[in-house]
């Protein structure tokens with residue numbers, strides 16, 4: 227058996243355990259009765275250890291070494307490269323440190339939930355302090371050139387650095403601050419008609435209908451209700467979306483479009499790479515660019531509502547007939563708020579900037595966790611003009627730090643910025659995309675993404691893929707141009 231075949235066989239085995247974990251995670255969020263939690267946690271713990279041991283085993287190393295020596299084709303070389311990176315990331319950290327972090331993160335997460343509920347930062351502070359210390363240790367083991375943050379963020383976005391993120395934020399910060407202040411002067415947009423009593427079942431059916439019209443294959447996926455929307459998959463032919471339903475009618479539609487964007491990327495990864503390390507989206511930031519495209523660039527366009535206005539009124543007869551224009555604008559309201567997950571497309575990056583700057587300072591030892599609430603509030607005042615009354619609404623709102631995930635947040639902003647950069651290229655190729663969207667003709671748009679992005683799976687490094695698709699590295703120009711012209715239009719600014 228050739229080295230590449232041996233490596234593929236090993237990946238199928240490792241993937242089987244990984245998929246079992248993913249199915250358990252999906253089931254826990256969608257179907258599992260509360261009483262199943264304890265046994266499930268034990269099972270997940272056992273399988274996670276098994277997964278890690280299989281990945282770092284001599285068997286994997288031998289197969290990989292052989293594949294690296296023998297691989298000649300571009301795809302085989304890429305496969306070996308991606309497995310090497312996974313293996314390196316998994317072996318650079320001593321297992322003692324991995325175990326210590328996992329234990330601490332589980333405890334910190336529990337404490338964080340209590341502390342957030344009680345608005346008691348002092349309760350969470352020592353745990354956060356320990357997690358930051360562990361992240362600093364991790365950075366030492368992973369290695370970096372300039373900033374310990376580089377090592378941490380590279381785990382989520384290959385090749386990313388603190389300086390690179392800084393440059394991205396420097397490019398968008400002031401123009402966004404200016405745009406937000408102009409929008410605030412223009413006054414609010416009416417969107418109260420979206421709030422009402424909309425049956426969950428009707429929301430689920432309507433959203434699912436729209437998702438399928440985008441080109442999401444129902445024989446290869448499904449949508450279920452869960453407390454938080456997410457996308458997971460066990461094969462390119464089995465992609466699961468979740469959604470939640472509330473009193474704001476289009477909230478589930480946009481969550482659905484977002485997760486479907488992730489799902490389309492996964493469903494259209496080449497089937498011959500299924501269950502190997504080349505399958506599926508290449509990185510968090512690139513993945514997020516696709517969810518943001520379907521959610522914001524397509525879903526929050528006037529042409530989308532030209533198409534979708536009739537169907538949503540048929541599905542929800544109680545919705546007043548406000549007209550396409552009012553519907554479009556109501557779904558594009560911009561308002562500085564305290565909570566990241568509820569933020570609109572324009573203010574979203576400001577929330578991320580706050581977290582990125584604080585993370586960098588904590589990891590570099592420039593910001594002590596005892597001073598975090600004050601630093602957080604100061605940045606909100608500076609970037610969004612508002613300050614939270616409580617730490618629960620402030621520095622304790624996100625789940626990420628309680629799990630020791632530092633370096634993750636900037637990938638959200640990368641998704642926003644990159645979505646417009648790729649879309650600009652799509653528009654150059656396809657011409658009048660508004661006409662396509664207004665007819666609900668999403669085929670040419672999906673085909674373009676399949677050809678340019680999805681069919682490459684994880685074959686190229688994210689930076690290479692961006693260069694290849696857009697002809698330049700990640701930059702703020704297309705994002706700023708797109709978002710400025712759209713929201714100037716929505717708010718009637720000159």
Ligand code: ZN
Pocket residue numbers: 484488514517
């Ligand atoms: Zn996402």
